Amino acid sequence: MLKTEQRNEKTTHIDKMDTLSMLKIINEENMNSVRAVEAELENIAKAVDAATEAFANGGRMFYIGAGTSGRIAIMDAAECPPTYGVDHDKVVGIIAGGEKCLVKAGEGGEDVMEAGVADLAKYGVTQNDIVVGISVAGGAAYVLAAIEYAKAQGAVTVGLTSNADSALAKLTDIAICPDTGAEVITGSTRMKGGNAQKFVLNMLSTCAMVKSGYVYENLMINLKPSNIKLKKRMIGIVRDIIGCNEEKAERLLAEHEWNIRKAVDDYT
Numbered sequence: 001m002l003k004t005e006q007r008n009e010k011t012t013h014i015d016k017m018d019t020l021s022m023l024k025i026i027n028e029e030n031m032n033s034v035r036a037v038e039a040e041l042e043n044i045a046k047a048v049d050a051a052t053e054a055f056a057n058g059g060r061m062f063y064i065g066a067g068t069s070g071r072i073a074i075m076d077a078a079e080c081p082p083t084y085g086v087d088h089d090k091v092v093g094i095i096a097g098g099e100k101c102l103v104k105a106g107e108g109g110e111d112v113m114e115a116g117v118a119d120l121a122k123y124g125v126t127q128n129d130i131v132v133g134i135s136v137a138g139g140a141a142y143v144l145a146a147i148e149y150a151k152a153q154g155a156v157t158v159g160l161t162s163n164a165d166s167a168l169a170k171l172t173d174i175a176i177c178p179d180t181g182a183e184v185i186t187g188s189t190r191m192k193g194g195n196a197q198k199f200v201l202n203m204l205s206t207c208a209m210v211k212s213g214y215v216y217e218n219l220m221i222n223l224k225p226s227n228i229k230l231k232k233r234m235i236g237i238v239r240d241i242i243g244c245n246e247e248k249a250e251r252l253l254a255e256h257e258w259n260i261r262k263a264v265d266d267y268t
Contacts, residue, residue, distance in 0.1 A: 002137055002138075002163050002166075003162070003163060003179065003180075003181050003182060004136055004137060004162050004163060004180065004181070004182070004183065004187070004189050004193055005137070005182075005186070005187050006181075006182040006186070007182060007186050008029070008181070008182035008183060008184055008186065009182075010025060010028075010029070010184075011025055011029075011184045011185070014184065014185075025184065026184050026191075029183075029184050029191075029192055030191075030192065030195060032180060032181060032192060033178070033180055033192045033193075033195035033196045033199065034195075034199070036162070036178035036179050036180045036181075036192075036196055037178045037196050037199045037200060037203075039178065039179070040176050040177060040178050040200070043174060043175060043176045043177070044176055044200060044203055044204065045207075046174045047130075047132070047158045047174050047176060047204055048203070048204055048207040048208050048211065049211075050130050050156045050158070050173075050174060051130050051204060051205075051208035052207075052208050052211040052212055054128060054129055054130040054156065055090070055208060055212045056212070057128040058128055059126065059128030059129040059130065059155075060089060060090055060091070060092060060123075060128075060129050060130075061090070061091045061092070061129070061130050061131075061132065061204075061205070061208070062091075062092045062093075062094060062120065062123065062125070062129060062130070062131045062132065062150075063076065063077055063091070063092070063093045063094065063132045063134060063201065064093075064094040064095075064116065064119070064120060064131065064132070064133055064134065064142075064143060064146045065094075065095065065096070065133070065134035065135060065140070065143060066095065066096035066097070066135070066140050066142050066143065067095075067096070067101075067105060068136075068189065068190040068193075068194050068197075069134040069135055069136065069140075069143075069160075069194075069197060070093070070094065070095025070096055070097075070101065070102075070134070071095060071101075071102055072134070072194060072197050072198050072201060073093040073094065073095065073132075073134055073201065074093030074094075074095055074102060075093070075198075076091070076093065076198070076201040076202060076205055077091040077092055077093030077205075078093065079205075080205055080209070081224075082223075082224065082226065082230070083209075083220055083223075084209045084214040084215070084220065084222050085214065085220075085221075085222025085223060085224055086209070086214065086222070089123075091205055092123065094119050094120065094146075096112065096115060096116070096119075096140075096142040096143075097115075098119075111140075111141050111142065112141065112142055113141045113142065113144070113145035114145070115142055116141070116142035116143060116144070116145035116146035116149070117145050117146060117148075117149045119146065120146045120149055120150060121149060125149070125150055125153045125155050126153060126154065126155065127153060127154030127155060128155075129150070129153075129155040129156075130155060130156040130157075130158065131146065131147065131150035131155050131156070131157050131158070132157075132158040132159075132160060132201075132204070133146060133147040133157065133158070133159050133160070133168055133171075133172060134160045134161075134197060134201075135159075135160075135161050135166070135168050136161060136162045136163070136180075136189040136193035136194070136197070137161070137162075137163060137166065137189070138159065138161035138162070138163045138166020138167060138168035138169055139166055139167050139168065140168075143168060144167055144168060144171060147159070147168070147171055147172060148171070151171075151173075156173050156174070157171070157172040157173045157174070158172055158173065158174045158175075158176065159171065159172035159174070159175045159176065159177075160176045160197060160200055160201075161175070161176075161177055162177065162178055162179060162180045162181075162189070162192075162193045162196060163177065164177040164179065176200055178196040178199075178200065180192035180193050180195070180196050216241070217241075219237045219240065219241070220233070220237065221237070221260050221261060222260070222261070223237070223260060224258075225253075225258040231258070234253060234258065234260055235249045235250050235253065236249075237260055238252060238253060238260060238263050238264060241264050242264060242267050244267075249263075252264075252266070252267060
């Protein structure tokens with residue numbers, strides 16, 4: 001039996017616990033997600049370097065998953081354009097069953113192999129791309145078929161799963177396998193398994209963007225002024241970089257079409 005499907009001996013009586021005891025045990029188990037990811041840092045680094053190389057060659061990074069994995073994938077991908085100023089097709093999240101499954105679970109989608117291929121193929125994957133298949137159990141047919149297709153196109157493939165002996169881990173070029181173990185609620189992999197997936201994808205996209213020049217020091221140098229909050233953040237970034245007051249920073253940004261790099265380069 002997969003570790004992620006086994007019963008957690010610490011929580012066999014969770015239905016008899018008081019509220020605070022429930023929360024404590026869930027929090028304790030969540031810590032295992034962090035430790036599991038820590039054990040996989042070397043493999044995550046390999047994926048980061050592969051993604052950075054893909055970007056350098058004009059390629060893209062695809063995340064593909066079903067259910068919770070797909071929702072986490074799309075969440076991380078969606079945050080890349082506002083955070084780093086990249087195009088929406090730089091990091092692409094794909095979920096089995098399409099966008100409707102973001103808000104309404106459609107668990108049957110993970111079993112449809114043909115859909116995994118079709119959903120990825122429409123993006124014209126090439127050897128310059130990197131494709132990250134995401135499945136806690138590591139056996140979702142939708143994801144496995146997509147990875148097979150990506151390999152046939154020459155793309156680098158990464159498997160993110162909580163089961164090292166899974167088909168996904170064995171199929172991909174780089175396997176990231178945080179061993180999150182048995183869930184608090186048996187088989188509810190949206191918990192520790194999902195935590196680990198989010199941690200890994202955050203690391204993967206963040207580090208690849210940093211290494212690709214989309215961050216200055218630890219600042220979001222490519223922000224876009226899409227709302228009041230982000231305009232204020234951009235003013236603060238320019239102020240911090242060149243050491244001026246907010247009024248001057250805002251004036252410089254206005255003079256350079258709210259482009260932080262241009263504003264800073266012109267001043268320096």
